[in-house]
Amino acid sequence: MKSPAHRSRDIERHAGYLRPEHCAPPPQLGPSGAMWFIRDGCGIVCGVITWMLVLFAEFVVLFVMLMPARSVLYSLVNGVLFNTLAVLALGSHFKAMCTDPGAVPKGNATKEFIESLQLKPGQVVYKCPKCCSIKPDRAHHCSVCKRCIRKMDHHCPWVNNCVGESNQKYFVLFTMYIALISLHSLIMAAFHFVFCFERDWNTCSTFSPPATVILLILLCFEGLLFLIFTSVMFGTQVHSICSDETGIEQLKKEERRWAKKSKWMNLKVVFGHPFSISWLSPFAKPDHGKAEPYQYVV
Structure with missing residues (x-):
């Protein structure tokens, strides 16, 4: 006598088990290049919060720490670096959110x-x-x-989308750039505290001393929290890519039925062939070369 799993597979193999009313024809595709966007309330709120937190950090860095700084070179270098990382982080977030993950x-x-x-x-x-x-x-x-x-890894409310075959690169870049700007803001906040202790608090910021302290503490809390969170996410994503095993497959301990590739090849599958500076850009679409046909049967 067959087990329930075997009976289920027999039913799945039977071409006519679904009636037409149970499975309507596929809906017509929208216009070419239509943007992918998930209408999930929680995800939309989390996405908006992500942008607001980055913009808050931008405000504190520019108006509390860099503009009152004594060195123009210090302000210019750190301002360009922080804003570059912020643009790359937000660009990665937008691409991860509005790219079809592989539906x-x-x-x-x-x-x-x-x-x-x-x-x-x-x-x-x-x-x-x-x-x-x-x-x-x-x-x-x-x-x-x-x-x-x-190749669904997980659904991330912070990008209001699934992390899958077609947008994993953007999610990895998002976690990396958020971790970098968090680390950068923490270092600048530490330097600014030293700068304010050496000088009069009324001259080290355009804001009052209590407001300056509160804004710096909030920035440090935000930076430390997101540095830890995104660093862990970045590490788990890179490990998942190198091992060619998604988060769901690791959680379910699914039997490996696909060919094993080298870690370098797995990275190129996600970020594109061949290796170039475009790996670090959320605005460059990965060149995956000749796509392998999808296997529908086993």
């Missing part, structure tokens, strides 16, 4: 499409009953995006 076409689990796969005896096709799609290997369903996402 599987919705509603393609129709009898006609399954028959077009020309399944052989013993082959299994995976279907998602929630979004009515045929799931390629390593795809998982996201309850927030309401879609199956190829």
Whole structure:
């Protein structure tokens, strides 16, 4: 007698098990180049908070620490560096939020499409009953995006999107640049405290001493919190890429059915072929070379 798992796979392999009313034809695609955006209240709020926190840090760095500084060169160098990192961080956040993470076409689990796969005896096709799609290997369903996402790592409310096959580069860059500007702001805040202790507090800032102290403490708290959080996220993402195993696959301890590649090759798959300065730019689309065909059956 077959186990429930085997019976489930037999049902999945049967091309006609879904009735037409259960699986409508795929919806028509929107205009070419249409922006991807998830209408999730929590994610939108988290995304707005992310931008507000970066802009708050920008305000404190420019108007509390750099403008009153004694050295014009110090203010210029740190201002250019901080603003460059902030633009790259916000650009990475925008790209991670508004890039299709690798969504599987919705509603393609129709009898006609399954028959077009020309399944052989013993082959299994995976279907998602929630979004009515045929799931390629390593795809998982996201309850927030309401879609199956190829190589889904996790859904991140801070970017209001899933982190998947097509936007993982931008998410990694976002965590890296946020960690860098957090570290930079902490170092500048430490120098500014020393600068204020050496001089009169009324002359080391355009704000009153209590306001200056409060703004610096808030910036230090924000910088330390996000430095720890994004550094950990950056490390886990790089490890996930190098091991070619997503967060969901690690959590579920799924059986590895895909070919093992070197760490360097795994990095190039995410950031693009070949290695160049574009790896560090959120405005450069990764060049993945010739894409491998997706496997729908196992």
